[in-house]
Amino acid sequence: MRLKVSIIAALMLGSLLPATLPAQSCPCTGQFEWLRQKTALNYAGYRDKVTPQKQADFERFTTELQTQAATTDTDTACISLMTGWLRWFHDGHLSIAAKDEFENMDPAAIRRRFADWESISLTEARARFYFDQPGREPMEGIYENEDRSYRIALMKYAQPGRNYIGAVIHADSVWWVPGQVKFDLTQTTPGHFTSHYYMLNHHERLSEAVFSDGKLHFAKLGTWYKQYPGTPVVPLPRAKQQTFALRQLDTATLLLTLPTMNESVRLELDSLVKANKALLERSARLIIDCRDNGGGSDVTYEPLQQYVYSGPVKGFKNQTLATDDNIGKYERLSKDANFPKNRQRQFGRVAESLRGHNGEFVGKCGEFTEGSGNVSPNPKRVVILINGGCASSCEQFIYYARQSERVTLIGENTAGILDYGDLNILNAPCGQFALSYPTTRSCAVEAGQGIDGTGIPPSVRIGPEEKDWVQFALRYLNGK
Numbered sequence: 001m002r003l004k005v006s007i008i009a010a011l012m013l014g015s016l017l018p019a020t021l022p023a024q025s026c027p028c029t030g031q032f033e034w035l036r037q038k039t040a041l042n043y044a045g046y047r048d049k050v051t052p053q054k055q056a057d058f059e060r061f062t063t064e065l066q067t068q069a070a071t072t073d074t075d076t077a078c079i080s081l082m083t084g085w086l087r088w089f090h091d092g093h094l095s096i097a098a099k100d101e102f103e104n105m106d107p108a109a110i111r112r113r114f115a116d117w118e119s120i121s122l123t124e125a126r127a128r129f130y131f132d133q134p135g136r137e138p139m140e141g142i143y144e145n146e147d148r149s150y151r152i153a154l155m156k157y158a159q160p161g162r163n164y165i166g167a168v169i170h171a172d173s174v175w176w177v178p179g180q181v182k183f184d185l186t187q188t189t190p191g192h193f194t195s196h197y198y199m200l201n202h203h204e205r206l207s208e209a210v211f212s213d214g215k216l217h218f219a220k221l222g223t224w225y226k227q228y229p230g231t232p233v234v235p236l237p238r239a240k241q242q243t244f245a246l247r248q249l250d251t252a253t254l255l256l257t258l259p260t261m262n263e264s265v266r267l268e269l270d271s272l273v274k275a276n277k278a279l280l281e282r283s284a285r286l287i288i289d290c291r292d293n294g295g296g297s298d299v300t301y302e303p304l305q306q307y308v309y310s311g312p313v314k315g316f317k318n319q320t321l322a323t324d325d326n327i328g329k330y331e332r333l334s335k336d337a338n339f340p341k342n343r344q345r346q347f348g349r350v351a352e353s354l355r356g357h358n359g360e361f362v363g364k365c366g367e368f369t370e371g372s373g374n375v376s377p378n379p380k381r382v383v384i385l386i387n388g389g390c391a392s393s394c395e396q397f398i399y400y401a402r403q404s405e406r407v408t409l410i411g412e413n414t415a416g417i418l419d420y421g422d423l424n425i426l427n428a429p430c431g432q433f434a435l436s437y438p439t440t441r442s443c444a445v446e447a448g449q450g451i452d453g454t455g456i457p458p459s460v461r462i463g464p465e466e467k468d469w470v471q472f473a474l475r476y477l478n479g480k
Contacts, residue, residue: 026430028069028078034429035082035096036062044321044361044441045420045452049089061088074116075432076202082433083204090453092391092417093438096428097203107174114202119179124169127153131229139211142169142228146235152182152224154216162196163187166224175200183218185209192464197221208388212467220292220389244269246276249474253285254379256304261296261393263338273303280307286379287473291411295392299343304397306376308384308407312369313400316444319361320422322354326439329424330354365443370400382407383473386458391415398456409458410473416455419445 040046050058065085072078079096086094124142130153131141137156143166144151151170157163164185168176176182185193193209197218207218214226214233225233243265245257258269273280280286286307320326333339334348354362384401386394386409395418401407420438427434444450466472 026075026432028072028081029066031078031428031430031433032066032069032082032085035085035435038325038426038435039086039094039437042321042323042325042424042426042439043089043094043420043437044319044439045089045091045094048441048445049091058088061085076114076116079433080204091420091438092415093420093423093436095203096433096435098201098433110174111177114175114180117202118181119177120165120167120181122153122167122169122179124151127155127169128228130155136229139164139216141226141230143216143224143226145224146222150176150182151227154224154226157184161186163193175202210464219387220294244272246272246279248279248283249287249470252283253287253474253477254280254283255470256286256288258288258290258301258394259293261293261298261300261397263297263299266297266300266338269300270303273307281376281378283378284380285477286382287470287477288382288384289470290390290394290398291385291387291469292389293391293394294389295394295396297339298393298396299339300393301397305400306374307379308382308401308404309375310405310407311375312371313403314367314369315400316442316447316449317363317366317368318422318440318442319363319365320350320354320440322357322360322362324358325426326424327351327354329422329439361441365446367443380406381477383410383477384408385469385473386411386414386456388412388415388455391417392421395451395456396421402456402459408460408476409456410460410476411458411462411469413455413457414451416451416453418442418456419450419452 062085065081068081069078072081079098082096086096127142130136140155141153142151143154149171150168152166152168154164154166157165162184165181166183166185168178168180168182170178181198183195183197185195187193191211193211195207195209195218197205197207199205205221207221209216209218211217214230216224216226218224223235225235227233243260245255247255249255288304288308320330330347330351334344334351336344336347339347382401382404384398384407386398390398391414395414395416398409398414399418402409419442420440421442422438422440423436424439425434425436442450445452460476462469462472
């Protein structure tokens with residue numbers, strides 16, 4: 001249950017005062033039961049996760065949450081409970097969130113929806129008074145995000161399971177209003193944290209965070225800059241926002257920034273690569289920055305294959321779980337104009353192959369070899385920067401790219417959510433929530449070569465002391 005607390009009581013005395021919570025529109029028991037049934041029926045990783053050895057513990061955990069659901073009386077508390085249940089599966093592809101349709105609600109309805117959100121009594125003046133008191137830690141203060149759409153107070157917060165909270169001072173006053181807790185932090189090592197971070201629609205994201213030089217960076221989610229006390233930290237000026245960027249670092253080296261594999265922007269990457277064909281083909285070295293690339297679709301990175309691969313690559317086939325819901329996904333994709341026609345036809349064939357096989361995994365397991373087409377002689381050396389934010393289709397790109405003789409992976413392990421993919425989205429019965437889950441299972445799991453929970457390791461690991469990964473990669477290429 002969310003609580004409202006006063007800044008003086010919460011921060012200085014540590015007491016909590018319960019708030020009056022609005023009723024939810026649909027009972028959480030029904031929502032949770034829908035989630036449980038749909039996940040068990042449709043999720044391609046369910047049988048691998050709920051093993052006979054774990055069955056009893058899983059059922060006890062599920063029963064415990066079912067009991068809690070019966071006394072959960074707000075939508076935000078219910079979605080938190082359901083998120084906790086899904087977290088048991090340790091699959092970054094498995095999530096439940098508020099439906100995007102809520103973005104079309106009128107402002108008053110949105111405020112009512114999140115009126116029960118955890119909050120403290122907070123103004124800018126109160127925050128400054130607090131930060132001016134002796135004994136405040138260097139990390140505490142007022143922060144802004146990069147586009148200055150949010151202003152928050154980051155404060156020490158002595159409560160089990162968290163060390164700091166970031167509470168809103170200024171935002172849009174619709175989705176987020178002053179006092180609401182935007183994120184919390186739990187310290188793992190000095191300057192490093194785990195966090196519960198809440199997006200625009202208040203959907204929870206788990207992220208690693210690092211504090212350094214007045215900047216608090218959340219993996220995959222952006223950076224916050226300290227404004228008070230002390231000299232304000234100002235973000236570096238940026239060029240006009242583009243999804244992908246290619247620039248020359250020196251006469252021999254290019255840097256390609258690849259922040260997503262989302263199929264809706266795939267043509268932007270295709271156009272960028274085609275426009276710089278001559279530059280790519282005469283450059284001896286290429287650094288591709290895949291950090292915090294959360295994935296999307298394999299079709300997006302296809303234009304890069306001729307500059308990254310050194311020949312054919314091998315991969316494991318996938319099997320698709322046949323259910324009515326999953327068939328519906330591939331039928332919709334067969335008409336989705338975001339994909340090229342050959343992919344649409346492929347989706348249609350998948351849908352047809354699943355019919356009549358409900359409850360079964362369809363497709364023969366094994367490996368395949370995929371030709372890379374024309375291979376450009378340049379760049380001769382390619383470094384790809386990876387971290388825990390490289391997930392899903394980003395990991396698929398890395399899985400193939402690391403087989404190339406010219407590629408070196410530098411950084412940290414990837415996210416480790418490649419084994420189960422090809423997501424489907426189902427709307428919950430009352431319409432507030434949407435469940436996202438994988439429909440396919442990689443045959444790498446059966447072969448004992450899955451990366452679930454571990455990720456793909458780099459060839460050269462970067463430690464936490466390294467601040468500029470691009471310069472590290474450049475020094476590596478220069479042999480320094």
